[in-house]
Amino acid sequence: MSNETRSANTAGLKQSMENGPMTHLLALRPAGHVRRFYRSAQVLACLLPGLIGATAQAALVESQAIDCSFSNGAGRPWVEVTPLTSTTPVGSVLWQRPVALITNYRYGGSTGNKAHELVSAGYWTAGTPLPDAIAPTNIDGIGFKIAVNSSDGVLRNITQVSKPVALEKNQVIYDPSAGQNQRSLMVTNYLQSLILTVPPSQLPSGELVIDRVAGSSGLMLYAVDLLKDVASLGGEVTIPSDNIPIGICRKPYSLMGPAIINMGGGGGITVPNTCVVESYRTIPVRLGRFSLANFPKVGSTSSPVPFRIELSQCALNARPQITFTDKVAAHTDPSVLNLTASPNSAKGFGIIMINDLNGQRVKYDGTRYDMQRVGDSAIIPLRAGYIRTGSDAEVKVGDADGAAEFTFTFP
Structure with a gap:
């Protein structure tokens, strides 16, 4: 001035x-x-190692996993991957969230020289067709996909098939000096994704709050003890019907509707309608x-x-x-x-x-x-x-x- x-x-x-x-x-x-x-690009990585077990000793004993139970309080917040604008391509991943599902178990005693593995397996059940492994949600045009970051480095989508598929596995061994009744756990790292399945102009009006998976298909997960190498990651798994020893892991975990979105805690997500911002x-x-x-x-x-x-x-x-x-x-x-x-x-x-x-x-x-x-x-x-x-x-x-x-x- x-x-x-x-x-x-x-x-x-x-x-x-x-x-x-x-x-x-x-x-x-x-x-x-x-x-x-x-x-910067957002990369969602595994949250926890595949197995937290006893410290290795001179002689570990082969065992079986018994008394399995699930806990899943380690879900992370949803993270935006692709903003929803008028030009967002169909098939885009809008939001993602990693979830660590924990299988807790106890050792069932020595099995001699027979090695066992605890296997996480899962599939979408029959019912509503799920093309490309994408399930419908309560918001028409936004689908839900779930995958597993397996310990072999492969991200495996859970698909709609006739039998569960092995998603993770760990050998069951324990240190006898710490006692047979010691407990351990296995972590399976899941990745939830929200997928745009229609052009943005075809989405319903109003707030886009995704809080459940729709349709009649359910997410069926298992924790099952099997002889080592019976299951291969990505391969089908037959769930045995025996119960020897008593309490051996044959644990199912069935999820429907809101429970699938809420897996690991955290609830649903509001997908904002946005614009391109320079x-x-x-x-x-x-x-x-x-x-x-x-x-x-x-x-x-x-x-x-x-x-x-x-x-x-x-x-x-x-x-x-x-x-x-x-x-x-x-x-x-x-x-x-x-x-x-x-x-x-x-x-x-x-x-x-x-x-x-x-x-x-x-x-x-x-x-x-x-x-x-x-x-x-x-x-x-x-x-x-x-x-x-x-x-x-x-x-x-x-x-x-x-x-x-x-x-x-x-x-």
Whole structure:
């Protein structure tokens, strides 16, 4: 700001993005020096080792697994893999969640030289057809798939077949010095996925809350003790009918409806309808060059410069909102953006923005503003300009840059 036409002044608007409960901020430097932060690929790995057992001793005894029970409190939160926009391809994995299902067991005594393995097996039962191993959910157009990260490094989808398939296995051996009744456990690492099965435009309206698997097919899992190498990972398993010794593991674990989604705890998931956000783009707004004569009193403003913020490829039901925050603290008026401090910065001036959807000044205090849907885009038209805030004694000429950060939410 100058009492003569000193230099062009720029208000640089810096962008961030919030998806669901998370905000991803981009710290972009003003004056054109931009540091870019790119979204990294999300990799879901096995959570726990395949077996937690006794420490190896000089002589371990071959045994059998008896008194099996299941526990599954180690489920992780859902993680977004592919945002749901108007162009998300059919077949995309939208969200994923790893779940560690634990099989607890006790040793059944020595079996001599006969080695045994505890085997995790499973399959989808007959009923509703499951093409590509994808089960329907309560939201038409979003399917559910479950796989196992087996200890041989293969990710195996659980499919709809006539017999259970071996998904994990561990040898059953124990240290006799610790006593026969010691307990152990085996962990099977599952991976749940939500899959888009129709074009986004065909999804139902309203909130997309997936809380159960639909249809008549169930998820049938087993923990079964077998002679070593009778079962091979990925191969069919025949569940023996004998019960020798008493309590030998032949344990079924049947899941239907909500129990499949809730496996491991954590419940369902709301899939947000979103838009494509260019999360590392800076929007410069050049406000022009002015002299002090253009601002004769407190409250005087410069001619506003129009611009807009736009999102593209919005899902049919996306209703984005935007909030603004000032990068310079200490507000006396939440609707006035402070100037960036520097040795040459002006004093007694600020920046205002007008929301052309409601004709009101934008506040930089986290107030949410609806964006307008236009086709598969969402926009908010704005106007920005300078405002005088100081008395004659408080005004100083100089640079007049400002920076605001904006955040999108998809309620």
